[in-house]
Structures are given as structure tokens and as C-alpha cells.
Amino acid sequence: MNEENGSMTQAKPIEELTFREALAELDGIVAKLESNTMELEDSLVGYERGVALLSSLQKRLADAQQKVDVLMGELDAAPDDQTRDATLS
Amino acid sequence: MAGYAQGTAEGGAPVPQEAKLLTVSQALDIVKGALKGIRLTIVGEVSEVSAKRSYKAVYFTIKDRDSSLKCLMWNDLYRASGMELEIGQKVEVSGFFSLYAARGTMNFDVRRLSFAGEGRLRMEVARxxxxxxxxxxxxxxxKRPLPEYPSVIGLVTSPxxxxxxxILRTLRRRWPLARVVLAGVPVEGAGAPAAMIEGLRCVAESDAEFVLLGRGGGSYESMMPFNDEGLARAIAACPIPVVTGIGHEPDNFIADIVADVRLSTPTMAAAGVVPDQAEVAEALxxxxxxxxxxxxxxxxxxxxEVKRLSDRPVLRDATQLFAQEAMGVDHLAGRLERALPAGLEKRRDTVAQLRGRMARVAAIGFQRERSLVDRHRARLTVGLSGATDRFRRDMGLRAARLNDLSPLAVLGRGYAIARxxxxxxxxxxxxxxxxxxLQVQVSDGFIDAKVGGSRLVSTETVALDD
Structure with a gap:
């Protein structure tokens, strides 16, 4: 419990977490809330962090734009999806 | 007869034209002899196979577009070849023709069997x-597991x-959160394996968490770079997991069998390595x-919990906590109120009565005490005067003697004491x-003096001022 609280107070800023890390932390918080073992103050702190993690994750999903780094060779321009779909059908 | 047979069999001389009647056996013997020395290697496609445990040989037919040839291969040789004949395979057979005299049929007696063309390639790949x-x-x-929510995905394929x-479209639709690091390399032709090895190295050196090696379908031969031993070893040695998505569904390439994850097409590979953002959003x-x-x-x-506590009678009505005491206090206050005035009256009377009685009693007592004291004083005065007379006489005697010894008597004679x-x-x-x-004492008092000076003489004198 103490250890968990400790990690919670000195938690990394959410923007520095990878999607995977943020999701894992969120899962941990939900599990802890489910365990019903937390003091009300701790569960409020956890809840607050959980809400922040959740909205960060949702925002990342909603805002994501594919990025492609070409290390070797040269990438041909892709036909856009609409053109491609029209051609395929 | 024998001459003819001998001539044709050994010398390969033209068969004599003149009609000489031969038996069937004789005729077949001639042919048998003529064919025996001819070793051939033939390529063809397998069209019939008859391999039964009870047989001493495997019987099969190879054909090309126009012709077919019945073949046999003795079981021991067939087993040694390590091959499994199937219809449609392209094979190379080496051996010679033989005649089965009893039926008058010709077979090709296969001494060596191997795949031909793609079949050969497949065999080499299998090896x-x-x-x-x-x-x-x-x-x-x-086989290494892949990250569930990748951030950076390596991609080695033709640009x-x-x-x-x-691949990019599938990744974009399913998981646009991941950055793609692409090594665009040729995936066909002689230089492809080396280029793909270089691409893998390049991607592995970036921050990619795993690498997708992909290519669409093609002829078996054109896919051969994915069967390259060097590429296979590079995949096995790659520091990050390698996923293959190489087209041509039923085929399994060497790259596939050494990869950490094998998916059958580029699109399936892309879909298989990332989560679907819609599902993730739902899960979120x-x-x-x-x-x-x-x-x-x-x-x-x-x-x-708070409500349970707040419902307890004690907290709901705090006065109950003190009800008993409050009632007691009220009761006492009432009694006090009622009792006080009456009691005061009563006690005031008592005090007045007592005061009267005390005054009377005191007056009587005082009188009695005073006469007693007077009587004692009279007796005391009488007793006392007798005692003091005797005491005074003793004192006079003692004083006279004391005076003789006193320095004061010396002073009376004119001496002084300086202090x-x-x-x-x-x-x-x-x-x-x-x-x-100095204070100088003389017979009748004291003189205050101040030392003006002094000198030592044999007789003790002190110079005095004033």
C-alpha cells in the first residue's frame, strides 16, 4: 500500500509515458480501486490520476496521425484510400 | 538368326531388310539388347503414381505435352532418393529403358530420381x-513475443x-499511433537477399520495437530471395523480433520458418502486429x-459508513447523551428553588435565637471568669514582691564585685579606651x-577622634586630636 502510494506520488508525467505504460498504469489503478482496500483519500488520488491517464490515452487515439520515416530507398507516393478503394471495386 | 541378333545388338548395324522370321522373344531380345546400353536423363511431369508396400518397385508415369513414359524404380533406390512422388511434380529421372518381355511393354528403369525446375528449388529449400x-x-x-501496443514499427519491403x-494503409487504419521506420529494399532478383539483410540491420539499429518483412505474392522462383540462407541467418540473429508477411498463401519460405511471427500476406501481417484502434478505444x-x-x-x-454512524441515537440527538444528567440537574434546581426561601427564613430565626442565647451565656461566663482572674492576680502580686526583695539584695552584692573588676572602674580613674x-x-x-x-571611651561617655599621626615610644601613648 505504502509502496503503491509512493509510486503514485512520484509518478512520471503522463505525456512522458508510452501508450503501453499509461494503459498499464490505468489498469493498475482500476484493479486497486476494485480491491476496496484503499483509504478514501488514496482512492481519490488514484481516481484523479486514472481519469488523467484515460483522457490522455483517448486523446492520443483520436489525434494519431501516421508518421513514416524512410531509412533506405524512396517511397512512392501512395494512392489515397478513396482512389484505391474505387479502383479495387 | 544368332548373327542378326548379334549384329544389331552389339554393332548397332541396320536391321536386315530381308524378312527373317523371329519369335516374339527373339524380337524382344534384340530390342532389349539394343536399349540396354543407352543411359538417359529425362525431365517430365509425374502423371500417375503407384507405390504399394507389397510391390518391389514404384511405378509411375512421366509425361510432357505430347508423350508419356512408364517408369519404375526399385524400392531400395526409391527410398534412398528421399523423395515422395506426387502427381504434378516435375522430376528428372536417370536410367535406361527396359522391356518387360512377359507383357511386351517398355519401361524406363529409374536409377536416380530428383526434382526438376521449381521442384528442384523446393527440394533445395526443404533441405x-x-x-x-x-x-x-x-x-x-x-520465437519472441511482440509488444501489444507498439510505438515504433520497422518495415523492410520494396518501396x-x-x-x-x-501495409502502411493497414497500420494507419488500425494503429496510427505507431511511427513506421521503413527500409525500402528490392525484394526480387539476385541482389535482394543482401539488400534485405542490410534493411534489417538498418531498422534494427533504429528505435523500432520489431520489424515487418513483407512482400506480395509472385512465382515460386521469384520468391526465392526469401529462401536465402544468409537472409534466414540475419533474421534469426536480428536483435528485434521479425515478422514475415510474404504473399503466396500456401507457401512457406525459409524466412517464415525462422521468423518470430509468420503471417501469410503483407496486409495480414500489418493487421496482426498492431491492435485495432477502435477496439482499444472501446476497451478504454x-x-x-x-x-x-x-x-x-x-x-x-x-x-x-458515515450514515450508519450518523444514524446512531447519540449523534442524531446530542441532548440524549446528557438527558439523565440534565434531568437530575433540573430536578435539583427545582428542589433548590423550592427549598431555598423557606430554609433561609427558618435559619434566620435560628441565628437570631442563637445570637440571643449566646449573648446571655457569654455575659454570665464573662463575669465569672473576670472574678477568677482578679483573685489570682491578687495572690500573684503578694507572692511576687517577696521573691523580688530577696533577689534585689543578691544583685547589689554581685554588682559591687563586678564593678571592682570592670574596666569602667579604670576609666573612672582617668584612663580612656580607644576603639x-x-x-x-x-x-x-x-x-x-x-x-x-577612633572612638575614645572615657568615664562618662565617648569621644569621636581622628588619627593625626602616630609615633612609637617605649611607653604606650597615643596622640589624640580634639
Whole structure:
């Protein structure tokens, strides 16, 4: 419990977490809330962090734009999806 | 007869034209002899196979577009070839023609059997697969898991292909959160294996978490770069997991068997290595519900605990806590109120009565005491005067003797006693200095004096001022 609280107070800023890390932390918080073992103050702190993690994750999903780094060779321009779909059908 | 047979069989001389009647056996013997020395290697496609355990040989037919040839291969040789004949395979057979005299049919007696063309390639690939397998490179224990939510995905494929766009499009639709690091390399032709090895190295050196090696379908021969031993070893040695998505569904390439994950086409590979953002969003919503629900329940639980306490009678009506005491106090106050005035009256009377009685009693007592005291005083005065007379006589005697001894008597004769300020009697000039104050006692009093000076003489004298 103490250890968990400790990690919670000195938690990394959410923007520095990878999607995977943020999701894992969120899962941990939900599990802890489910365990019903937390003091009300701790569960409020956890809840607050959980809400922040959740909205960060949702925002990342909603805002994501594919990025492609070409290390070797040269990438041909892709036909856009609409053109491609029209051609395929 | 024998001459003819001999001539044709050994010398290969033209068969004599003149009609000489031969038996069937003789005729077949001639042919048999003529064919026996001819070793041939023939390529053809297998069209019939008859391999039964009870047979001494495997019987099969090979054909090309126009012709077919019945073949047989003795079981021991067939087993040694390590091949499994199937219809449609392209094979190379080496051997010679033989005649089966009893039926008058001609067979090709196969001494060596191998695949031809693609079949040969497949066999070589199979051999390489067995070799790599023996080395443990295909061991399932070597397969590394992929990250569930990748951030950076490596991609090695041709930059000028549908495959690259299929992959990018699939990744974009399913998981646009991941950055793609692309090594665009040729995937066909002689230079392809080396280029793909370089691409893998390049991607592995970037921050990619795993690498997707992909290519669309093609002829078996054109896919051969993915059966390259060097590429296979590069995949096995790659520091990050390698996923293959190589077209041509039913085929399994060497790259596939050494890869950590094998998916059958580029698009399937792209879909298989990333989560679907729609599903993740749904899962997030579920987590959000769980989070809110849990918090709400925690709050409800706590507030019901508080309510349970606040419903306790003690907290609901604090006056009950002191009800007994409050009632007691009220009761006493009432009694006090009622009792006080009456009691006061009563006690005031008592006090007045007591005061009267006391005054009377005191007056009587006082009178009696005073007469008693007077009587004692009279007796005391009488007794006392007798005692003092005797005492006074003794005193006179003692005083006269004391006076004789007293220094005061000496003073009466004209001597004086000098005392320093500290009260010590001055007996020597050395005990005073100029300016010291002295008190000089004479017979009838004291003289305050001041030392003006002193000198030592044989007789003890003190110069005195004033």
C-alpha cells in the first residue's frame, strides 16, 4: 500500500509515458480501486490520476496521425484510400 | 538368326531388310539388347503414381505435352532418393529403358530420381529448412513475443510495391499511433537477399520495437530471395523480433520458418502486429466506466459508513447523551428553588435565637471568669514582691564585685579606651594610620577622634586630636 502510494506520488508525467505504460498504469489503478482496500483519500488520488491517464490515452487515439520515416530507398507516393478503394471495386 | 541378333545388338548395324522370321522373344531380345546400353536423363511431369508396400518397385508415369513414359524404380533406390512422388511434380529421372518381355511393354528403369525446375528449388529449400531446423534456428522457444501496443514499427519491403502501401494503409487504419521506420529494399532478383539483410540491420539499429518483412505474392522462383540462407541467418540473429508477411498463401519460405511471427500476406501481417484502434478505444471506454464505477462505489461505501454512524441515537440527538444528567440537574434546581426561601427564613430565626442565647451565656461566663482572674492576680502580686526583695539584695552584692573588676572602674580613674571603627580596642600605633577614625571611651561617655599621626615610644601613648 505504502509502496503503491509512493509510486503514485512520484509518478512520471503522463505525456512522458508510452501508450503501453499509461494503459498499464490505468489498469493498475482500476484493479486497486476494485480491491476496496484503499483509504478514501488514496482512492481519490488514484481516481484523479486514472481519469488523467484515460483522457490522455483517448486523446492520443483520436489525434494519431501516421508518421513514416524512410531509412533506405524512396517511397512512392501512395494512392489515397478513396482512389484505391474505387479502383479495387 | 544368332548373327542378326548379334549384329544389331552389339554393332548397332541396320536391321536386315530381308524378312527373317523371329519369335516374339527373339524380337524382344534384340530390342532389349539394343536399349540396354543407352543411359538417359529425362525431365517430365509425374502423371500417375503407384507405390504399394507389397510391390518391389514404384511405378509411375512421366509425361510432357505430347508423350508419356512408364517408369519404375526399385524400392531400395526409391527410398534412398528421399523423395515422395506426387502427381504434378516435375522430376528428372536417370536410367535406361527396359522391356518387360512377359507383357511386351517398355519401361524406363529409374536409377536416380530428383526434382526438376521449381521442384528442384523446393527440394533445395526443404533441405535448407532441415539444416536450419537441425541447428535449432526454427525452435519455437526462440520465437519472441511482440509488444501489444507498439510505438515504433520497422518495415523492410520494396518501396515501389503495392505491399508497402497495403501495409502502411493497414497500420494507419488500425494503429496510427505507431511511427513506421521503413527500409525500402528490392525484394526480387539476385541482389535482394543482401539488400534485405542490410534493411534489417538498418531498422534494427533504429528505435523500432520489431520489424515487418513483407512482400506480395509472385512465382515460386521469384520468391526465392526469401529462401536465402544468409537472409534466414540475419533474421534469426536480428536483435528485434521479425515478422514475415510474404504473399503466396500456401507457401512457406525459409524466412517464415525462422521468423518470430509468420503471417501469410503483407496486409495480414500489418493487421496482426498492431491492435485495432477502435477496439482499444472501446476497451478504454470500458476502463473509464470501471474507474468511475469503482470510485462511485467507494464513495457510496464510505458515505454509508458515515450514515450508519450518523444514524446512531447519540449523534442524531446530542441532548440524549446528557438527558439523565440534565434531568437530575433540573430536578435539583427545582428542589433548590423550592427549598431555598423557606430554609433561609427558618435559619434566620435560628441565628437570631442563637445570637440571643449566646449573648446571655457569654455575659454570665464573662463575669465569672473576670472574678477568677482578679483573685489570682491578687495572690500573684503578694507572692511576687517577696521573691523580688530577696533577689534585689543578691544583685547589689554581685554588682559591687563586678564593678571592682570592670574596666569602667579604670576609666573612672582617668584612663580612656580607644576603639577602631571596627570596634577593636587599639593597643598599638601599628594598628592605626593617619585619618582613621577612633572612638575614645572615657568615664562618662565617648569621644569621636581622628588619627593625626602616630609615633612609637617605649611607653604606650597615643596622640589624640580634639
Amino acid at each position: 535448407l529448412a532441415r539444416k536450419l531446423e537441425a541447428e535449432g534456428l526454427t525452435d519455437p522457444a526462440r 515501389h510495391s503495392d505491399a508497402v502501401h497495403d 471506454a470500458t476502463r473509464g466506466k470501471a474507474l468511475h464505477g469503482r470510485m462511485l462505489r467507494a464513495l457510496e461505501r464510505k458515505s454509508s 577602631s571603627e571596627s570596634g577593636d580596642v587599639v593597643k598599638s600605633v601599628s594598628s592605626v594610620s593617619s585619618g582613621d577614625r
